[in-house]
Amino acid sequence: MTWFATPNSYTGEDVAEIAAHGSPVVLELLLRRALDLGARLAEPGEFTQRAFLAGRIDLTQAEAVRDLIEAQTLTQARQAASQMGGALSRRVGPMKRALVELIALLEAGIDFAEDDVDVTAGSEIARRISELMPELMRLEASFARGRIVHDGLTLAIVGRPNVGKSSLFNRLVERERAIVTATPGTTRDTVTERISLDGIPLELVDTAGLREGREEAEQLGIARSREALADAALVLVVLDATEPLNEEEHRLLEAVRRRPALVAMNKSDLATAAAAPVMEGVASLATSALTGDGIAALRERILALATGGAASEPGMLTSLRHHQAITATLAALTDAAEANRNAVPHEMILLDLYRALGALDSLTGQTTSDDILNLIFSTFCIGK
Ligand SMILES: Nc1nc2c(ncn2[C@@H]2O[C@H](COP(=O)(O)OP(=O)(O)O)[C@@H](O)[C@H]2O)c(=O)[nH]1
Ligand SMILES: [Mg+2]
Numbered sequence: 001m002t003w004f005a006t007p008n009s010y011t012g013e014d015v016a017e018i019a020a021h022g023s024p025v026v027l028e029l030l031l032r033r034a035l036d037l038g039a040r041l042a043e044p045g046e047f048t049q050r051a052f053l054a055g056r057i058d059l060t061q062a063e064a065v066r067d068l069i070e071a072q073t074l075t076q077a078r079q080a081a082s083q084m085g086g087a088l089s090r091r092v093g094p095m096k097r098a099l100v101e102l103i104a105l106l107e108a109g110i111d112f113a114e115d116d117v118d119v120t121a122g123s124e125i126a127r128r129i130s131e132l133m134p135e136l137m138r139l140e141a142s143f144a145r146g147r148i149v150h151d152g153l154t155l156a157i158v159g160r161p162n163v164g165k166s167s168l169f170n171r172l173v174e175r176e177r178a179i180v181t182a183t184p185g186t187t188r189d190t191v192t193e194r195i196s197l198d199g200i201p202l203e204l205v206d207t208a209g210l211r212e213g214r215e216e217a218e219q220l221g222i223a224r225s226r227e228a229l230a231d232a233a234l235v236l237v238v239l240d241a242t243e244p245l246n247e248e249e250h251r252l253l254e255a256v257r258r259r260p261a262l263v264a265m266n267k268s269d270l271a272t273a274a275a276a277p278v279m280e281g282v283a284s285l286a287t288s289a290l291t292g293d294g295i296a297a298l299r300e301r302i303l304a305l306a307t308g309g310a311a312s313e314p315g316m317l318t319s320l321r322h323h324q325a326i327t328a329t330l331a332a333l334t335d336a337a338e339a340n341r342n343a344v345p346h347e348m349i350l351l352d353l354y355r356a357l358g359a360l361d362s363l364t365g366q367t368t369s370d371d372i373l374n375l376i377f378s379t380f381c382i383g384k
Contacts, residue, residue, distance in 0.1 A: 060083055125349065137330065161211055167290070173204060261283075264294075
């Protein structure tokens with residue numbers, strides 16, 4: 001038994017922790033005994049929620065506890081650990097202080113108008129607001145990388161039969177996961193495998209070759225391929241570099257033209273430059289699943305496609321909730337700046353500034369409604 005005395009426990013309350021040998025029978029027995037003696041089972045995330053309500057951690061840190069438990073790659077775990085350590089809150093702290101200062105300045109001008117307190121000049125208000133914007137915008141932009149580190153992405157590998165989709169898939173997952181044969185139409189069902197590309201979780205989907213299906217099983221496989229193609233965030237179109245494009249491939253390239261897509265001209269070991277099919281403005285690179293040529297470059301290109309070139313940084317926004325809070329802060333500050341330009345009374349500008357502060361505070365949980373709090377903590381596992 002370990003005793004954590006208030007206020008130095010995880011939740012801030014008096015906490016007794018029982019550690020036991022891992023046998024499920026022993027644990028079950030201990031749990032039953034504790035329940036018989038008046039204990040009750042914790043709700044999902046209840047300990048973390050109590051820690052949050054006691055002010056031990058803020059909301060971004062609480063969310064990071066869940067993210068750390070659910071982390072599947074080392075990068076995800078590191079990102080969650082850094083957020084748990086307060087990286088995001090530390091980034092938001094100075095912006096909040098600057099905003100509170102500006103609010104205090106305007107409030108003072110209104111409250112003590114008769115006592116000769118100088119009314120803040122419009123130019124000073126404009127300067128203070130515009131000083132806040134760049135870092136808020138950087139923070140908003142960090143969501144591009146933060147979201148994919150957090151959520152991962154799906155990449156569908158598509159193309160006609162026998163071009164080497166399964167071979168490339170196996171190269172990327174670094175084992176013989178999908179069946180490769182010289183007979184077209186071998187892959188009948190989608191095969192998925194999770195890999196980590198520079199820490200970014202990527203779900204690869206190998207699909208059945210797209211063509212007019214010969215029999216029912218293959219037709220079903222092709223229907224699934226089309227679904228996988230529609231659902232995936234990223235698409236890898238595989239072509240055979242030794243053969244001209246056919247109708248199906250022209251249609252496919254047209255379909256992915258406006259999507260994040262890459263084209264692998266596979267079997268480059270067999271291809272002569274003259275035989276390389278003509279591309280239609282889609283980025284392509286030569287690969288050989290047989291020799292491994294171009295596979296490293298393919299990984300890099302997939303990574304660049306996934307991240308859009310956004311680099312990793314401390315205190316990234318990782319959830320839509322974070323992103324919405326920052327977008328709302330930016331919108332309210334933009335309104336405040338606009339009102340200030342139009343020489344609107346300070347009472348009105350303050351309304352916008354308070355709205356910005358509220359949005360910023362919702363990120364760390366100071367002004368988050370109970371409904372949203374309950375929603376967040378319900379996604380935790382029990383006993384955390
Ligand atoms: N020479 C050569 N053969 C390849 C290459 N990639 C795949 N193949 C062969 O092409 C055939 C079809 O490959 P597979 O991966 O099953 O194609 P899929 O139908 O598109 O999944 C197999 O015999 C592979 O060994 C490559 O880069 N070079
Ligand atoms: Mg295949």
